[in-house]
Every structure is written in C-alpha cells, then in structure tokens.
Amino acid sequence: MTPTGQDTLVRVRGLRFAFGPRLIYDGVDMDIARGKVTAIMGPSGTGKTTLLRLIGGQWRPQAGTVEFDGVDVHRQSRDQLFELRKRMGMLFQNGALLTDLTVFENVAFPLREHSGLPDRMIRDVVLMKLEAVGLRGAAGLYPEEISGGMARRVALARAIALEPALVMYDEPFTGQDPISMGVLMRLIRTLNEALGLTAILVSHDVQEVLSISDYAYVIAGGKVLAHGTPEAIRTSQSEMVRQFLDGKPDGPVAFNYKTSRSYAAELLGDGAA
C-alpha cells in the first residue's frame, strides 16, 4: 500500500523529464514513506540517478512536482533549496569525496560548513560517524589511499554527518565485494532503524535491495512498472517486472539500443539490405 499524508516524506507527482529529445520520465508518481527504506530499481539507463538529482533539486523537471516534507523542491530560491538540502544526504555512486581533504576532514566538511560547532565537538562527531562505518582507523588517510568500498563508507559517514531526514543512496553496491556489500547493507538498515532515517536506495542489485527495503518501485521506459512491498514485487506476474527480476535478455524491455538499421545492412553495407 502506498504511504499517505504525514507518512510521506517525498512526494513525486506527474514527473516529466527529458535530456534533449531523450525522454527519461513521463508522468511518474511516487511516494517515499517517512522512516522507511524505499528501493528504486530498474535497468541501467532508466534514469534512477536522475531521479535522485531531481529530488535533490539539482535538475529541474519539464513538468510535475517533487515535494520534500510538503515543500515543492523546484519552487525554492537557491538559499531555500540549500536549507532543504541540509536535511538530505546523498551517497554518490563514486563517493564524490573531496580529494584534497583527509577522510576525517571529508566527514567534518558539512559540519564545519553548517553546524557552527566548536572544533572539539566536530572532532567527536566525526569520530563517532567514522566508527559507525568502521573507518575510525582510516581518519588520517586521503581518498586516494583507500579502496572504492571504503570510499563509499566514508561518503556514507559524511552523508549522515548532519543527521538528515533523508539519505539517498545511488547504486551503493555496484562494484563491491561480498564483504563490503554485506557491511553496507547492514549499515543502511541499521541507520534506518537506529536514527529513523528515511532512505531511498537506487540500485539494480535486485535481491540485495529487496532484502533490506520496506517498499520498492520498479521503473523502466520512463514509467513506474510496479510498486509494492518486496514480497509483492518478488511475486509480481507482470512480464516486464519478471524480465527484470529474473534477468532475462528477451522480453518487453529491449536489451538492444534502438537503431533503424538492420544488423545485416550494418555489417555487409547498405547494398546487402
């Protein structure tokens, strides 16, 4: 059942977004429940990251609205938008750590910019956040000295430094070894339960994501294909959802990128067509 009223932290209505001629979203509705982990799944290139950038107000939709805690994200001034973003955390696919700062300074960055806390208190908060992601020992290292999995955990510590209401995870499991993946999954769930954070988890790692989500959306071709509890998604009989969940190359979702030229014509020249 879709969350309603006060239970909804992010409400997306009639979202339409295109990159030039390429339509990414065509009338998408979504509700992200407060205090829950909501998964957004879909094949590569369906615009899952785009959705996070639209929610964060980095990009503007051509039509439709995105509300965060009842406030229309795209009708805010720059300063108002920045105020809203203090209540959002985002974990980028590559971590997006500042390469000229140490791990410690990266996590301290949002605190130094916004909290006005004295250095000693910032130090304690940073150490606590780093301890939560198991990287207190790496505080003095630079991003180039840590692995990709560690970088994502540091980015997670930074994303939760200001204790936001919402954390958006962009493909947190891509390229992770099983240990890092397990650690990240546990962390996401623990943060949600311990701090009451609302989480949006964008991924195409179906089983992992469904195992830690409370609710899930499957998107493809600019539309929401299905949404519901992980159990409802797993047992969905929709052909498109099944193709995605079971990883079948053939089905309603095309594996091949659209082209007007036939394979034979392309290989043998236009005369063979």
Place this chain on the structure above:
Amino acid sequence: MKLARILTEFLRGLGEATLFLFTIVAALPQALLRPRLVVQQLYMIGMLSLVIIAISGSFIGAVLALQGYRTLSQFGASSALGVVVAFGVIRELGPVVTALLYAGRAGSSLAAEIGLMKATDQLSGMEMMAVDPIRRVIAPRFLAGVIAMPLLGSIFSLMAIGLAGGYLIGVLVLGVDDGSYWSQIHQSLHPRDIGESLLKSLVFGVAVNWIALYQGYHAAPNSEGVSRATTSTVVVSSLVVLALDFVLTSFMFR
C-alpha cells in the same frame, strides 16, 4: 549558415561566461570572510608559480640587457642600459610574460582541477551538502589568482631588472657603470609606469583566472572535457592577454 551558428555559439558562450563572472564577484565578500581558503590558494597558485616566474624574469632581463647593450653601445649610450631594460620590463614584458606563464602554469592547473572535481561529482556533492561550489571553491581561487598576478608580475620585473637579469649581465658582465644603471632608472622611471604595470597585471589576473575557472567549471565531465578545458585555458588566455595588452597600452599612451 555555419558562420551564423558559430557566431551564435560564441555569443552564447560569452554571455554564459559573463554571468559566471558576475556570480563569482557576488560571492567574493564571502570569500573574504574566509581568508584561510584564499591564503591556501595563494600558496597553491601563487607561491608555486614563483620559481618559473623568477627564472623566466632573470633570463628575459639578461637577454634584454645583451640586446640593448649591443644597440646602445653603437651610439655610445650604454649607460642608458638600465632604462631600456626597466621600461621594456615594467611597461610590457613584466605583466605580459607573467600572465602568459601564469596561464600555462596556474591557469591550466586550475581548469584541470575544477574540471576533474566536476567529473568526479565533487562539485555536485558539495551542492547536495548545501555548500555552494562558487562560494567555497571558485571565489577563493579567483581572488587568490587576482591578488597573485600583480605580485608575480612585480617579482618578475625585479628579477629581470635587478638581481639575476639586466643588472647581472649589464653591470657585472658587460661592464656598464653600476651607478649609471640605477640612477638612469631612478630618473626616468615614474611611479605612473609602475602603477600602469600593476594595473595591467591586475586586468590580466582577472582575465586569466576567469577564463581558467570558467573552462574548468563548464568542462564536459569526462577526460576529454578536462583535456579540452586545459588546452582552451592556455590558448584563450594567451590570446586575450595579448589583445588586452594592446588595448591597455593604447589607452596608456594617450
């Protein structure tokens, strides 16, 4: 048709760059409130450019002294060598060559740094942390660059006229009288010349840093984009510096 498209594209870029400059200028007061960031950048782009500027200044001063001595001695006026070197360096070569070297050394590195920050989502990451990258990253670099340019230009001139450049070759090697070298400079050079030299450096500082930061900030977020931004910074900055020098010199000669 193609020409019209190129012209439209050029004007669009110019408009975008002008808006970018306005945004930076609007963010400067905040940059001034955080002097630590500016000082850090002064070190990165000013201090680290010092060696190349000082060495180049020395060589250019030395060459000017050699060439000037040859011509002046034909007229028995080798004692005026100091003036020739000083005018050449202070009015023209100091600000112009410093700006060209700065574009190659610091401008390219600024464009590459900002371009890579964009390509690796560091700028987006800052925006999502409610930190304006223009205020936090761009404005302090711009301010530091604009402050650094006149200082570097002055050091270039000092090295070229005195110390290792003109003085070394003219006085110590070619035997021009020490007293004449300095007194001729003292008598002929007006504070206005130095003021104009600093003004040129300041204008070049604004231009080169603006171009470098704009190229980096608007680079396509991939390796080719960063490479293009770096190249464009050096090419466009060099041409703009030379063109601006012509315009400024025409006004100053009036």
